[in-house]
């Protein structure tokens with residue numbers, strides 16, 4: 001929490017020497033509290049006040065990065081409890097835990113599978129971000145070999161769950177340069193030793209607690225004392241209800257700056273039958289790193305979609321620009337299709353046209369990023385607006401035919417639009433984009 | 445560390461659905477929802493006297509358009525709503541049944557009201573009665589059913605901005621509760637509750653349907669509107685203190701990500717179930733008190749989530 005003017009005043013020299021340009025220390029303190037002045041203007045400011053003000057202006061939750069390169073993960077620096085208060089900034093990393101007891105062939109297969117899940121949805125690439133290798137074998141060499149195998153084919157961030165510091169040290173030889181996430185405190189691993197390694201290689205460290213809040217914060221303390229700086233707190237909650245409690249309390253404490261041990265992003269490791277229940281809860285209530293052991297393949301698409309939803313900026317829906325987009329390589333005989341500029345709408349319609357093998361001109365009308373029916377009921381997708389936009393897009397020069405296809409849900413616009421656009425025939429398409437392929441077969 | 449716990453002044457209304465013989469109805473139990481004085485599922489800092497409940501949906505006519513993965517989960521009884529509902533109540537741990545009378549208009553008024561009466565004779569669970577969609581027909585239909593089922597404590601779906609008077613009057617006269625539906629908007633939800641209040645509908649007979657945008661298709665709007673309504677309620681706004689209902693089934697099983705053949709994403713059935721479960725879990729965390737689901741396997745999972753969330757935590 002920011003300091004008040006009075007709190008700052010107490011830390012100033014109280015000599016009223018006016019060097020800062022203000023008549024009194026109190027006046028200067030008030031300006032500092034309002035963030036209208038810089039402390040450096042007071043030549044006699046003590047180290048104590050510098051530290052206090054510095055800490056108060058640091059973000060309440062530290063930014064932590066995992067990995068390097070374009071797929072590196074940046075999490076933390078969140079500022080709210082509820083997405084409607086501002087937005088959640090950094091998408092949580094979703095990842096899978098692979099045991100080093102998997103054979104090499106099996107490991108490679110699974111890694112390739114996880115890579116193949118990359119999927120473009122509403123203009124965003126949805127992907128699995130991280131793979132965690134777990135030293136289930138307990139064997140040092142086996143772990144290092146598995147880390148090596150995965151590092152070779154997976155160029156996104158990895159996490160290490162070693163059984164011992166010896167296993168960690170050997171694995172770091174394979175992958176230290178990739179800034180992996182080191183996971184400490186799960187199983188028999190020792191937190192201080194792991195924290196020292198994290199410090200030595202400047203790697204982030206996930207600290208796993210004992211399932212209680214106090215135990216977890218003690219573990220964080222231990223890691224900090226051993227030199228870890230980029231920490232991810234995992235309270236190791238064992239039930240959904242404990243999970244919600246821990247995550248809420250830690251997030252609140254961090255935002256209110258109640259305890260410096262909470263000033264880090266959180267993470268979870270999910271195992272067992274309740275994973276499909278905990279995973280969606282984890283997307284909503286706050287972890288920045290979500291690692292899953294043996295998740296059902298069917299869960300990935302819903303989780304990645306939920307993450308996209310919850311982390312969308314509530315103030316502005318994803319939008320595309322109002323233009324005529326070519327789908328395939330359309331020419332002057334290709335169909336002309338109209339819809340709104342809501343990203344999701346655009347991507348659904350364009351991908352359906354694309355996969356139906358038709359080429360077409362897709363005219364996107366600016367409608368404040370709303371879906372077809374929402375825009376229509378809000379008066380942003382009226383016959384007049386559509387007609388004006390299409391004229392500006394010079395569609396008469398784009399196509400030789402005189403036909404426009406509108407979304408099935410706004411069939412009621414057909415008559416008005418024909419009046420607004422003399423000479424053009426308005427065709428009503430199907431309601432769902434998925435029926436566009438069949439529709440073309442019949443009418444075009 | 446001193447725990448940052450939050451106390452609120454407001455409290456969510458309780459709503460009782462279904463009446464037993466002693467209470468003037470014929471249901472085998474009553475279901476009470478609401479009553480909490482904390483953020484959704486935050487029982488570490490408040491009281492949640494009544495757990496959220498689960499309903500499965502049955503339709504008055506064979507649901508041709510439902511996803512085959514849902515249809516396959518039932519024996520061949522879906523052309524008989526009563527049998528279907530009783531099968532559900534015997535096999536799955538649901539709290540209520542949602543009878544979706546979507547073909548009521550086609551069938552005609554008298555026959556449809558008879559249909560509902562017959563259903564109530566056959567099925568003992570508390571019932572959410574859903575009409576065929578906002579229209580004058582629906583208003584009349586729900587009002588006639590309300591009269592025919594006087595004292596049963598039905599939950600009627602739905603009252604809306606231009607369609608609330610007939611339903612509200614019938615609910616008051618015959619002892620039912622109503623669902624007030626508005627399209628994902630905090631102010632519209634409040635406004636409709638004010639209108640219902642003006643008509644003297646008791647506040648403990650109203651459930652808010654904030655309209656559920658499905659996962660991937662507007663869920664984030666519903667999620668945030670519910671969080672905002674709930675926070676206003678806890679701060680003391682009496683027009684916001686109604687519990688929520690979310691119709692999740694339809695929104696989950698129609699989405700492309702569930703329906704398309706895509707071997708990478710695994711079996712369609714489980715994709716659909718997880719889609720429903722993800723929707724339900726996130727809405728339970730933003731305040732839902734009744735989740736209406738479609739696939740029996742979703743019920744099992746969501747039931748576990750509720751059991752777990754409602755257990756008081758001791759790990760702080």
Ligand code: B12
Pocket residue numbers: 317337338339340342344345348349369370371372373374375376377378405406407408409429430431432433434436627628629632655656657658661662663665
């Ligand atoms: C999320 C949502 C919102 C969000 C906005 C989301 C957004 N960015 O648009 C919010 C909460 C802001 C909102 C607001 C409103 N909403 Co709204 N909203 C929805 C909801 C739940 C989902 C919409 C959505 O995202 N659909 C997904 C997109 C991809 O669908 P789509 O654009 O239609 O595209 C599909 C098809 O149309 C087709 N398609 C698209 N283009 C084309 C082109 C061709 C040629 C073809 C063939 C096909 C095709 O492809 C797509 C996939 O099949 C719907 C209900 C529902 N479940 O559908 C209500 C809904 C659209 N909203 C509605 C209303 C009334 C409103 C409001 C007017 C409420 C109010 N009074 O405030 C406001 C208007 C906005 C304003 N005044 O600012 C009503 C519309 C009623 C009607 N039948 O006209 C609906 C249907 C809800 C309802 N049943 O009452 N809404």
Ligand code: SF4
Pocket residue numbers: 012013014015016017018019020021022023024025028041042043044045
């Ligand atoms: S320069 Fe420092 S000591 Fe002098 S008046 Fe300003 S705040 Fe006080």
